[in-house]
Amino acid sequence: MLLSSVAEHVYWMARYVERAENTARIILVNNNLLLDMPRSIELGWEPLVAITGNAELFREHYDEASERNVIRFLVSDVRNSNCIINSLAQARENLRTTRAILPRAVWETLNDLYAYASDNKTSGMSRRGRYAFMRRIIDYSQLLAGKLSSTMSHDQTYDFLRMGRNMERADMTTRVIDVRGSNLLPSITEELRPFDDIQWKSVLDSLAGYQMYRRHVHVRVRGREVLRFLLQDTRFPRAVHYCLAEVESCLRCLDSSESPLRALGMAQRVLSRVGVDEIVGDGLTDFLNEFQLVHSELNSQITASYFEVGEEQAELQAASA
Amino acid sequence: MTIQWKEYADANTWDELITPKGNARIAARGAVRYLGGLSDADLRERRDAAELAMRVMGITFTVYSEEGGIDRTWPFDIIPRIISAREWQQTDAGLKQRVRALNMFIADVYSERRIVKDGIFPRELFRHSVNFREQCMGMRPAFDVWANICGSDLVRDNDGTLYVLEDNLRVPSGVSYMLENRLVMKRVFPELFENYSILPIDGYPTRLFDMLASLSPRPADYPTIVVLTPGIYNSAYFEHSYLAQQMGVELATGRDLVVLEDDCVYLRTVGGLERVDVIYRRVDDLFLDPEAFRPDSKLGVRGLMRAWRKGNVGIANAPGAGVADDKVVYAFVPDMISYYLGEEAILPNVPTYLCTDKKQRGYVLANLDKLVVKPANESGGYGMMVGPAASKKEHQRFAELIKKDPRNYIAQPTLSLSTTPTLCDGAVEPRHVDLRPFILSGESSHVTRGGLTRVALRKGSLVVNSSQGGGSKDTWIVDTGDM
Incomplete structure (x- = not known):
């Protein structure tokens, strides 16, 4: 219990x-x-x-x-x-x-x-x-x-730890991309060109992902590939896709997970729908804003389904007393 | 320098381990001999090891400060307090007898009040009883037992007699320290246990669980039991969490529980609402249920009293049990024992003067410099006056207080309190102690073997409370084979 x-x-x-x-x-x-x-x-x-x-x-x-x-x-x-x-x-x-x-x-x-x-x-x-x-x-x-x-024990309690950790990671990854990536991507001036890759490297470093990127992506550090890696990679633990999959596996083990799973599905759809080619440019900010919304909806659904159990009944009782 | 027991001995106070001539009392012989062979460095090493063990085990109590609660390590002394099993047998019987009578008294208070009708207990004393709860009238908890967990404080006077100083029937604490003290001792002083048969104490959590389970309104099922704590800022939070863990039950705050329209109590879990059968509450009566008691309480559960009155949940201790946790009521315990049980009290009370009685009040007012004056309903040593140590002005102040509100004060002769060898600043010196055994009552009753020995660590001090410079010791009930 x-x-x-x-x-x-x-x-x-x-x-x-x-x-x-x-x-x-x-x-x-x-x-x-x-x-x-x-x-x-x-x-x-x-x-x-x-x-x-x-x-x-x-x-x-x-x-x-x-x-x-x-x-x-x-x-x-x-x-x-x-x-x-x-x-x-x-x-x-x-x-x-x-x-x-x-x-x-x-x-x-x-x-x-x-x-x-x-x-x-x-x-x-x-x-x-x-x-x-x-x-x-x-x-x-x-x-x-x-x-x-x-x-x-990797029990229910542990699942809530994992959910918390991965919700926070997904949030952080998108924020780093938002702030670091957006101003890097569109028009890189000639002056900055030589430093382009070290800035992308720093985005990866901020998420402890540089080494794994090099091992698994097989191209030099480039904006588009970095984005794809950080958003959609299925095996890197700070990639948004991976974090959501972790949350999903926790939710699947819990009862009364219908509404959190629905919210999670939304987030996953937003993530998979996005073509990295399209968002390079102005599309990125729109995408990240949309993702922040579904992410926070997921947090609310987890809260409502698990942390506020019986609260409504308690309030009803208090009101009728 | 090793311990010189001959020099340690003091003819003026009763010492638990050492006779006035400097010899070991029978039950303490082995330990005294062993300790006598240790150097100061050995002792210091053991003390440091114990301190470390305490810290690592996270044995703490909470002290309030401006930044919120701070966990302090519980001050612990490595020299055990030793009592012979033969003496303990008597004490055990005396405590059971006492708690039985107290429970019968509480049941009587909330039903017919025969004891008043028969002229043993004065009716007017109820009128100002702080812990009497009108809401409990007519209630009959399981086995007619109200105080399921009692912690009685025992003190020993100069002549070696063990007296009951008070009975804590509300939410007595300390049992977790009793259990952990033994674990620490086993870790740091294993040799001391050799050649001794010390009665084990670690069965307490199981006994407590069984007793609580027996209060379940649905006896057929495995009961859902919770420990209800006021929360992490309560000074006994460590104990609440410890007991929940040891019993394998849930630790809950009021927010975790809800009473629904069916007047049953439910636990809010991630799997939905779960019916609760028994609540071991460590929250005071008045905060238990904002519907029945203080409406501003954030610690309780709305509707809990309704659920309890309907018999849908067991609560230990029963709300209202504190009516007998009152120093005026205390004075009547020997009378209760003879009235309800037709027996003589096995354990004596400390002589107590009631300020409501004109003659006794006169005596108290004339002898304030010799007596200890205590408010009827305080615990933790607050609001009392130790006559011989107090100033004239204090005497004056208490005289006024007593005249204004006689029902709220009692007086007792100043007891000297026995001492026991304690390691202080590297040397072994006598320090005053008391003893709090715990008595569980349900269908049957059980007394802990020994209890929590609290020690006043300041030289000469009689105050053993942890909030005021007290510490604790392991307490051994030793079978010397002479029974």
């Missing part, structure tokens, strides 16, 4: 850990990219804020998207609920309430990770300490996933 509330905590725990990991990775990649680009090119840090979807909030609190401001905003600014520290804190809170259900070692690791991140956030924001800090966040998240996968 799995309580709705436990399923919800586990789902969000996985999403928040994944979010912290993804944020750490895009910071790391941007850092490297900037070192490679000529000084005359202003790539800057603003895209990272855009990727996390918090541009408005950022502008409310900061005048300029300087390196310092953006890093602070993404790592430790408590006003940003998606910053690394907050994501980990929320993951930890979600895990606290389900401690009795997940393996003890998982709690210890997340606890350690949170303690490390809050103790070292200052050095993590500095240029010197940044690499070690982000690396640690990523490694610990992976350690957590490993402990979960190898010490916990």
Whole structure:
């Protein structure tokens, strides 16, 4: 038996850990990219804020998207609920309430990770300490996933972890493509041409996909192929298609999955319908906007089917009393 | 330097392990001899190992702070408190007798009130009982048992007599620490267990499960049982989650449960709504059901009392059981035992002066500097005054409080509380202890072998509460073969 509330905590725990990991990775990649680009090119840090979807909030609190401001905003600014520290804190809170259900070692690791991140956030924001800090966040998240996968029964509870993780990944992949890809694709100036491929490489790196791309795609890094890989590859774990397939396999094992499966089907159709040739160009943004909508609908359906069980009845009872 | 038991001995207080002459009490002989052979470094090493084990096992209690709850490691002392099985047999019988009488009293309170009609218990005392629940009148829980889980605090005076200090009948906590303390001891001090026959305690979760299962309104099926917790910010959350885990039942908050039109309780699960048979609630009465009690409660379940009254769900402890968890009611327990059971109390009460009684109140007011004054309905050591340690001003303040609200105060002589050897800053010194055994009652009753020994870690202190500088010890009931 799995309580709705436990399923919800586990789902969000996985999403928040994944979010912290993804944020750490895009910071790391941007850092490297900037070192490679000529000084005359202003790539800057603003895209990272855009990727996390918090541009408005950022502008409310900061005048300029300087390196310092953006890093602070993404790592430790408590006003940003998606910053690394907050994501980990929320993951930890979600895990606290389900401690009795997940393996003890998982709690210890997340606890350690949170303690490390809050103790070292200052050095993590500095240029010197940044690499070690982000690396640690990523490694610990992976350690957590490993402990979960190898010490916990792959039962219903585990399915909710997997769903959370893959929902978050699908979301992140499309966001990275949106922000990074859109401004890369249309009209690449002659000046930038030599740097075209390293920018696409950074898109892949942001999703830990460069090496696998090289192994499986067999062409040099090119926009079109990168897009196809990140959206439609069936075996790369951060490709959107793969993430949705994972969510589907979880849903198929659960009862009352009709409406989430319907929403999932929508998302899969949106994804498979898209011809990469067509979206290179303006079509990409339209496609990604459409995908964000179906993705969030899927999240709502999962919430309604599993996390809000009996809520309607409870409200009716309360109203009649 | 190793322990010098001769120097340790103190003629003025009763020590649990050591006689005033510095010899080991019979049951403690083996342990005392072994400990005496350890160097300070050995002891420190064991203590560090125990601390580490506690942390790794995640044995914590929650302390409130500005950033929310913080998990603290439970302070633990590695020297066990040892009691002979022969003495424990008496205590066991005394506790069962006491809880039986208390349960009969609660049942009587919510039905005929024979004890009032027969002039044993004064009617007016109910009027101001904070824990009496009108909503429970006429209710008859399974086996007529209201307090299914009781934690009674025992203290030992100078002369070695074990007294009952209070009975916790609402949501007593501490049993998880009792269980975990034993595990830690086995890990860090295995040699100490050699040559001893120590009665095992690890059957408690099974006993608790069986008792809860026996309260199910659908006895034919495997029951769905939940532990109802106020949530992660409750100081005993660790215990709630621990017990749920050990019993293999669900840990739920009020939000996980819903009562439907059929007046049955359901659990909200990902597979739909699941009927609940028994609730081991660790939420206070007044927060249980916003429909019946405090309407602003976010911790409870709307309609729970309806479901319980209709017999569709078992609740332990029964709502309203706290009526006997009152220091004024406590004073009457020996009378209850003779009234309901026709027996003499096996375990004595601490002499208690009721401030409602004019003569007794007079005595209390004249002797405030010698007595401990306690509010009738507080727990955790809050709101009390220890006369000999308090200032004149405090005495004055309590005199006023007592005159204003006599029903809310009782007074007791200051007990010295026994000590037991405790490792403090590298040396073994006497520290004061109490003992909380747990009594399970359903169709039959069961007393834990020993209980949770709480120790006041500050020198001379009599306050053992974890929130106020207390720690705990493993408690051994030792069979010395002389029974």
